[in-house]
Amino acid sequence: MTWQQTAGNEALELDTIHQAQQLIEPYIVHTPVLSNPILNQLTGASLWFKCENLQRTGAFKFRGACHALLQLTKSQRQAGVYTVSSGNHGAALACAGQILNVPVTVAVPDNAPASKKANIARYGAHIVEISPGMAAREEAIARFQQLHPASSFIPPYNHPHIIAGQGTAALELVKEVADLDTLITPVGGGGLLSGSAMVAHSQSIRMCAAEPELANDAWMSMQRGAIQPAHPPSSICDGLLTNLGGHTFDVIQRYVDEIICVSDSQVVAAMQLIWHELKLVVEPSSATVLAAVLKHSEQFKGQRIGLILSGGNVDLTRLPWSVDRLEHS
Known part of the structure; x- marks a missing residue:
């Protein structure tokens, strides 16, 4: 049986997150948590930003990738691993593979930002370019x-x-x-959201997710009670343009209270605020969480809110983004 067959049958419980923390501790960055009086005043809430943009490879994805490789047997490590990624997971897996001496191949959509492709390549992974979309991903995996x-x-x-x-x-x-x-994370495939939701539920914390309006399949899935297909790529939040999975959707249905959809122009405005006030470089996907609070400031007023900034791998060739340009495009 393969790794994914055996491991996929294991129950996901809160204890597994605590065990994962102990296992990956020697390899990860314990990222800082920041607050900012200007952003607190602007939103009327106390905001606490978990800065996963400062994680290895610039995104939270290193945590899951490292944990997955640490589950492999010696023979499985020697045989190598492969994945499909728009950038952050591929870079995380490549970096973890380099550290743990596991060969890594990554199939990358050809429209992925150049910065994310470069981030994968720097860790020595073999890159195969594929067409965008879930059909091309599934074909690459089967091949x-x-x-x-x-x-x-x-x-x-x-x-x-x-x-x-x-x-x-x-x-x-x-x-x-x-x-x-309240705890807020972005949602794309749902790995970060579902893991966070289990933690939030254990602490009686309200769990929310932020999602682009132009890629709101998670919101639609929650409304209809079944996984809905992702839209064709159209949002600037390139890290969130994917479907939920069976494992992630199951947890999200049980433990997520609300998914808030935000426009690309709202994301850009939030990203600029984070850059200016926190002095942190974050990618659009990360900024969705602040955009969600700004969009519904009355709902969150007076609350203590945790926000996970998921990544900071920005393609500088696409800057500067302009809210006015997006609104009139």
Whole structure:
């Protein structure tokens, strides 16, 4: 049986997130939590930003990728692993593979930002370019399974080991900041959200997610009670342009209270605020969480809110983004 078959049958429980934290501790960055009086005044809430943009490879994804590789047997490590990623998961897996001496191949959509492709390449992974969209991803996975049956597929989000690893960011946050009322993460495939939701539920913290209006399949899935297909790529939040998975959707249905959709122009405005006030470089996907609070400031007024800044891998060739340009495009 392959890694994904055996591990995928294991129950995902809160204990697995605590165990993942202990396992990956020697390899991860314990990222800081920041607050800012100007942003607090602007929103009327106390905001606590978990800065996963300062994680290894510039995104929370390193947590799950590292945890997944640490589950492999010696023979599985020697055979290597492969994945499909728009950038952040691929870079995380490549970096973890370099550290743990595991060969990594990453299939990358050809429209992925150049900065994210470069981030994968710097860690020595073999890159294969594919067309955008879920059909091309599934075709690439099937082809690699046929050509390299001994290799293990490490999915970007839809796996208990990945979810448990991603949940460690929220675990660190709630240990550091007491009495949070609400926790907000972005949602794409749902790995970060589902892991965070398990942590939030254990602490009786309201769990929200932020999602682009132009890629709101998670919101639609929650409304209809079944996973809905992702839209064709159209949002600037390139890290969130993917479907939920069975593992992630199951947790999200149980533990997520609300998914808030935000426009690209709202994301850009929030991203600029984070850059200016926190002095942090974050990518559009990360800024969705602040955009959600700004959009519904009355709802969040007076609350203590934890926000996970998921990544900071910005393609500088696409700057400057302009709110006016987006609104009139």
